[in-house]
Amino acid sequence: MPLTQSREIAAATRLENVRYAIRDLACVADEVIQQGHKVLPLNVGDPLNFDFQTPPHIIEAVHKAMRNGKNGYAPSPGIPEALEAIRGEAARKGITTVRDVFVTSGVSETVDLCLTALLNDGEDLLTPSPDYPLYSAVLCKLGIVLNAYDLAENDGWQPERADIERKITPRTRGIVLINPNNPTGSLCTRQMLEQVAELARRHNLVVFSDEIYDKLILDFDSQGNDTAHIAFASVAPDVPCVTFGGMSKNYLVPGWRIGWGIVSGDAAAVKTYTEGVHRLLRARLCANHPEQYAIKAALEGPQGHLVEVKRKLRSRRDLTQKWCEATPRVSCVAPRGAFYAYPKIDIPESDEVFVKELIRQKHVMVVHGSGFGQKPGTQHFRIVFLPDEQTLTKAYTGIAEFIRERYDTR
Numbered sequence: 001m002p003l004t005q006s007r008e009i010a011a012a013t014r015l016e017n018v019r020y021a022i023r024d025l026a027c028v029a030d031e032v033i034q035q036g037h038k039v040l041p042l043n044v045g046d047p048l049n050f051d052f053q054t055p056p057h058i059i060e061a062v063h064k065a066m067r068n069g070k071n072g073y074a075p076s077p078g079i080p081e082a083l084e085a086i087r088g089e090a091a092r093k094g095i096t097t098v099r100d101v102f103v104t105s106g107v108s109e110t111v112d113l114c115l116t117a118l119l120n121d122g123e124d125l126l127t128p129s130p131d132y133p134l135y136s137a138v139l140c141k142l143g144i145v146l147n148a149y150d151l152a153e154n155d156g157w158q159p160e161r162a163d164i165e166r167k168i169t170p171r172t173r174g175i176v177l178i179n180p181n182n183p184t185g186s187l188c189t190r191q192m193l194e195q196v197a198e199l200a201r202r203h204n205l206v207v208f209s210d211e212i213y214d215k216l217i218l219d220f221d222s223q224g225n226d227t228a229h230i231a232f233a234s235v236a237p238d239v240p241c242v243t244f245g246g247m248s249k250n251y252l253v254p255g256w257r258i259g260w261g262i263v264s265g266d267a268a269a270v271k272t273y274t275e276g277v278h279r280l281l282r283a284r285l286c287a288n289h290p291e292q293y294a295i296k297a298a299l300e301g302p303q304g305h306l307v308e309v310k311r312k313l314r315s316r317r318d319l320t321q322k323w324c325e326a327t328p329r330v331s332c333v334a335p336r337g338a339f340y341a342y343p344k345i346d347i348p349e350s351d352e353v354f355v356k357e358l359i360r361q362k363h364v365m366v367v368h369g370s371g372f373g374q375k376p377g378t379q380h381f382r383i384v385f386l387p388d389e390q391t392l393t394k395a396y397t398g399i400a401e402f403i404r405e406r407y408d409t410r
């Protein structure tokens, strides 16, 4: 008789705190869709779900690579022409002390590899609260206890220096900055970056600077030029830093899974750590191969699509901000980059209940603040303002009605 497996296979207990609220809400949306309704998705940061198109010359570069037989494994750190293009990009960002660059399957993999290569059991990493949930997911996977520092809503969501300093312990190895930020849309000021650099020098910390949205800055002149984004590594060339960048958002190809890391700082300080990263890069073979041929085409080719993307995003940001200002119980720090707004809501129940009921009653999907982390006693929700103005207006009308009906009619 064949043996049958009768006992349940338990998942590792360290996964218990792994949450990804952005996708976890999908079950509630499915309920609503099964009842025959269309859901307005203001929850996932994928521009390709809306009226944004991948620049054709980037698609052509990958197509050509596939036709030319670039379909085998690539070198583990990435193909040489992509690495050279990323070095060029680092120079344009003002990073003068580049020690290494490598290509990964999305910034998601850069995050996973770089955190894994740094942290031993019992050590910790400072991550922002609110944060992009991948960081806490990777830390949970590694069995690392979370050590979150606050972003100050009353200071344009800048990292709270005093809170960072309070939370640094002898076991703290590094600090994560997300700039421009997901979920708040804020940009770090130069002064803040200098303060973080000072703390990193004093406490021997590595800085992970996630700059995946660095070309999506919403304050720009008529030619589309902006000066608002400042790369951490350009402010602190001596501090050990890995700058995370990628193709998903700036070049509108999230499905291609292409990201990279730029290691900078004092050469002797980063050497051993970089070798550790390369061990992991080799162990996972390589990032997607033909898609790497788009990196040079993207970084060195025409940037015209960005003018159009930023124009659309700025107008949608302005619409979002006006709505937040005009809606009772809602207030919001104006986003300055990326395509997220993170309004505060003043309601007598949790933001998770708010978000789930909003999907059920008005078929609008946003993500609850508790899915990103927030100060106790506050409630927020994250809006992705990628849809066109008409769709956003419809969604905002629904949310305003929901707030009025649920909290303000007695």
Ligand SMILES: Cc1ncc(COP(=O)(O)O)c(C=O)c1O
Residues within 6 Å of the ligand: 045, 105, 106, 107, 108, 109, 132, 178, 181, 182, 210, 212, 246, 247, 248, 254, 257, 258, 259
């Ligand atoms: C701040 C931040 N970092 C990293 C990622 C993951 O990017 P990728 O598609 O390159 O894995 C995202 C995706 O939304 C993000 O918002």
